[in-house]
Amino acid sequence: MAKKMDAFSASLMADKREIIFAPTVYKFADFGAMAEEFKLGERDVVLTNEFIYIPFMKELGLKCQFVFQEKFGAGEPSEEMIQTMFDAIPYESYDRVIAVGGGAIMDLCKLLGIKRPDTVHNLYFKRFPVVPEKEVIAIPTTCGTGSEVTNISVAIVKDEKDGVLTGRETKLGLVSDDIIPTKVCLVPDLLKTLPYKPFACSAIDALVHATESFLSPARKTITSELFSEKAMDMILKGFKLIDEKGQDARFEYMDEFLTASMYAGIAFLKAGCGPVHGMSFPLGGTYHVPHGESNYMLFGAIMSYYDAKNPTGEILKFKEMVARILGCSVENAIPEMNALLQRILPLRPLRDCGFTEEDFKAFPLSVEANQQRLMTNAYYPFELEDIEGIYRACY
Ligand SMILES: NC(=O)c1ccc[n+]([C@@H]2O[C@H](COP(=O)([O-])OP(=O)(O)OC[C@H]3O[C@@H](n4cnc5c(N)ncnc54)[C@H](O)[C@@H]3O)[C@@H](O)[C@H]2O)c1
Ligand SMILES: [Fe+2]
Structure with a gap:
């Protein structure tokens, strides 16, 4: 592409x-x-x-x-x-x-x-x-x-x-x-009425922003990386806190979640989001899956694709950081992060939101036609069949 x-x-x-x-x-x-x-x-x-x-x-x-x-x-x-x-x-x-x-x-x-x-x-x-x-x-x-x-x-x-x-x-x-x-x-203070599910979806969206910006191959800068790293650090620590103390623990950490999501916004404004957003857009558009959740549905599979294709590039730095925060080995960082996210919000497969056999061909074409600004920002490039493969892996 x-x-x-x-x-x-x-x-x-x-x-x-x-x-x-x-x-x-x-x-x-x-x-x-x-x-x-x-x-x-x-x-x-x-x-x-x-x-x-x-x-x-x-x-x-x-x-x-x-x-x-x-x-x-x-x-x-x-x-x-x-x-x-x-x-x-x-x-x-x-x-x-x-x-x-x-x-x-x-x-x-x-x-x-x-x-x-x-x-x-x-x-x-x-x-x-x-x-x-x-x-x-x-x-x-x-x-x-x-x-x-x-x-x-x-x-x-x-x-x-x-x-x-x-x-x-x-x-x-x-x-x-x-x-x-x-x-x-x-x-x-305004987030104290936000129910748990939209809270979790939006916080995962911010984590995706920070991650996609961190892995952005051409557009990231030293300064955008600063904001990506701090956002990832704050959000993952917040998820760990919720994992340990329960959903209500989010309220004591809301200032950090809100500030981190702004940091992630600053990071991606320069470095750009990428294929997680690009591939989730037709999903949100067609089946009206909430934005954060539609990203979450594809995030794990896309991270595994990157790790399989080029495990020693920037993704290694990402895994080292996640391993430090979660207290796990670098090799296990992505599966451990996915497991933590699963405990924060159970992951729904694509078939749950109405995804059809026809979409496996139509969605990659729509992504190619209209989401170029996001797809060109891939950590590792995608051909049409790779995009289809991601949808199939998440089905
Ligand atoms: N402009 C950008 O840079 C950018 C980036 C990513 C996503 N988006 C867009 O943002 C939208 C998703 O935003 P979102 O994840 O914040 O979801 P949202 O704005 O749809 O809000 C999620 C739900 O929470 C409710 N809600 C919000 N605040 C609440 C509060 N304090 N108390 C109780 N309920 C509350 C909302 O009414 C809604 O039902 C999508 O349309 C997406 O396309 C924009
Ligand atoms: Fe987003």
Whole structure:
């Protein structure tokens, strides 16, 4: 696949920046302290969920325009959901956008900050330019995506091949440095209502970000590695703590999980995610498997593929680090990590989410057509049959 590198991937490879860290980052004890610091008022639109608004914001009596994501439909952003959101929030009704939620809400808010496109589909297929016009403040309430510091907004879109709709859906990232939020507020208190499963999925997503960035063959830098390593260290130590003390132990470590997911976001903004994300995107797009879980379904198999193909490259450093944290041998680092993850969240096979025989051929083709920016970042390259082999191994 590396032979067919597209222009966008080539431009990412040519990026000479050591690290991209655009927003100013704040940390607050609670949402009230954030609202006071930023003087939230009527020209602010706050996109959140009602179940986050009620315990954390309602009693503050703020004059902002509160909008609940669930009004536009459940789950991860799709073309339809984004259009419904645009229709529900008039562009002239706000000056500032406050995202209080998981990756889905932060990704939606990035779109509220830019000039309205003719169609959402054209925006995602780069036929409408990204023009930033309003300030976006991101407040993550999961500890996974790192979306608060990244230049990506992901949506489920109608899939295209050579400009023609294929009749299938996939996930696609809209990528532009102009959609990086200008301010980030870390408020660990907001994660105390996050149920265990989305917590675990999002924390695994952050671990995947850190790992894919660490293994990134061409785009990682000394500085991105610093953020990858620290994120992996904090997340794996947190998982060990939960493994030893039970699920509720996460609450005493939430500041670390939330901070680590931001570090992982900083790492992958420069170094890039890779095939775990690339191959999980059609899965999330077609079967609406939550983002962190769809990555998790493929993560172990892809790590084993890398280890089999090139065990002495950067992956050796990765295994040494994991072995140090988990207290196991370097040879056993990947199986031990997979076993720990299995205890944190039982792994579902692909057949459980509806994956069909036809997908073994269709998904690799969709990955090849639309996920080049991720596939070119593979630690070891994949041919179509290797991608199919990963799906089969996870079936
Ligand atoms: N922009 C990026 O850089 C980037 C990177 C990775 C993923 N993503 C996108 O982010 C999305 C996934 O984000 P996510 O993993 O944070 O999941 P999510 O935003 O879908 O949230 C997971 C679930 O937890 C709920 N939730 C969130 N915070 C809560 C809280 N404090 N209390 C109670 N419930 C809460 C949400 O309503 C949802 O049901 C996907 O759409 C994915 O494509 C974006
Ligand atoms: Fe991710």
